[in-house]
Amino acid sequence: MNTPRKAVALISGGLDSMLAAKIMLEQGIHVEGINFFTGFCVEGHTHAIRNKDQEKKEKKRNNALWTAEQLGIKLNIIDIIEPYKDVVLNPKHGYGANLNPCLDCKIFMVKEAHKWMIENNFDFIITGEVVGQRPKSQRKETMPIVQKESGIQDLLLRPLCALNLPETLPEREGWVNREKLLNFHGRNRKPQMALAKEFGFSDYAQPAGGCCFLTDANYSSKLQDMWQHRPSRDYTLDDIILLKVGRHIRPRENFKLIVARDGGETRYLGGYRKQFKHLVMRSHSGPVTLIEGENLSVEDIELAAGIAARYGQGRDADEVEFEYSDQQQSGYSLHVKPMSPEQIPASWLV
Numbered sequence: 204m205n206t207p208r209k210a211v212a213l214i215s216g217g218l219d220s221m222l223a224a225k226i227m228l229e230q231g232i233h234v235e236g237i238n239f240f241t242g243f244c245v246e247g248h249t250h251a252i253r254n255k256d257q258e259k260k261e262k263k264r265n266n267a268l269w270t271a272e273q274l275g276i277k278l279n280i281i282d283i284i285e286p287y288k289d290v291v292l293n294p295k296h297g298y299g300a301n302l303n304p305c306l307d308c309k310i311f312m313v314k315e316a317h318k319w320m321i322e323n324n325f326d327f328i329i330t331g332e333v334v335g336q337r338p339k340s341q342r343k344e345t346m347p348i349v350q351k352e353s354g355i356q357d358l359l360l361r362p363l364c365a366l367n368l369p370e371t372l373p374e375r376e377g378w379v380n381r382e383k384l385l386n387f388h389g390r391n392r393k394p395q396m397a398l399a400k401e402f403g404f405s406d407y408a409q410p411a412g413g414c415c416f417l418t419d420a421n422y423s424s425k426l427q428d429m430w431q432h433r434p435s436r437d438y439t440l441d442d443i444i445l446l447k448v449g450r451h452i453r454p455r456e457n458f459k460l461i462v463a464r465d466g467g468e469t470r471y472l473g474g475y476r477k478q479f480k481h482l483v484m485r486s487h488s489g490p491v492t493l494i495e496g497e498n499l500s501v502e503d504i505e506l507a508a509g510i511a512a513r514y515g516q517g518r519d520a521d522e523v524e525f526e527y528s529d530q531q532q533s534g535y536s537l538h539v540k541p542m543s544p545e546q547i548p549a550s551w552l553v
């Protein structure tokens with residue numbers, strides 16, 4: 204008996220990558236998944252911080268792991284936070300509608316998967332891409348760019364739309380049966396849903412614009428604001444995680460506030476108090492507020508407290524008491540009048 208060929212599947216947690224892997228398994232190919240953790244992933248640990256997420260009947264889950272479990276394959280989760288920075292900061296092919304560098308991202312991930320494939324003696328790579336599904340990274344013209352620039356050439360097979368593309372080496376060599384591959388194209392999701400039904404998958408992640416926060420307009424605007432107000436665009440994992448949490452308000456050029464939106468976020472942001480200047484409401488119950496900025500004057504801190512007071516139980520009180528602390532935990536208490544909604548212009552909301 205021939206040893207089965209081995210394919211590395213890029214698993215995002217969405218339906219398409221799940222179907223692509225399943226098609227290979229049906230052909231007797233040994234499949235293992237790779238899921239790259241960039242820090243921007245929707246599948247991540249900030250998933251269920253908010254009270255509303257914890258209360259949902261349908262609990263948040265890591266869809267990449269769940270997909271692997273459904274398929275019965277091993278999933279390798281690989282941290283690429285550091286090398287991925289160059290993709291986000293300097294995308295050769297530019298950004299999509301927001302700060303999503305999809306084409307560069309795809310090239311980078313296939314390149315990394317190629318390295319993994321060689322190190323682990325796998326034969327080829329599969330993805331759940333579909334021609335014409337995404338305007339930037341999944342066009343017929345861009346697919347050869349991914350193959351060429353990643354160096355994978357014709358060892359990259361896209362089972363869902365292979366019949367619309369030139370034959371790859373796994374097809375030519377007969378490792379996979381091309382006749383059993385598909386010709387999906389365009390944005391219509393119905394063929395994928397029908398195939399999911401055929402395979403008996405009734406529960407799968409619904410596609411929501413993209414697999415990472417960089418496709419999200421609100422998130423991108425916070426990232427852009429962070430870059431504009433720092434000497435360098437370099438970032439840490441904490442920076443990009445915190446952009447997913449709380450209300451971000453920039454009343455002055457030299458500082459911004461991150462105000463928790465509920466109890467879950469207050470507890471989460473509380474974990475950052477040693478890293479940030481912060482305000483804790485003392486006279487009423489209310490959110491923890493982190494302050495990111497330099498050269499804060501007493502007026503700046505009072506302004507920050509006036510804004511934060513707006514989001515606590517004392518919003519209608521004459522005065523709210525706060526404890527202000529810096530990273531060294533030295534600080535003082537202050538009393539402020541909560542600001543009214545009219546005093547907080549929309550232009551301050553990042």
Ligand code: SF4
Pocket residue numbers: 303304305306308309340413414415416417418
């Ligand atoms: S949505 Fe994000 S993770 Fe997905 S290809 Fe685009 S940049 Fe990469």
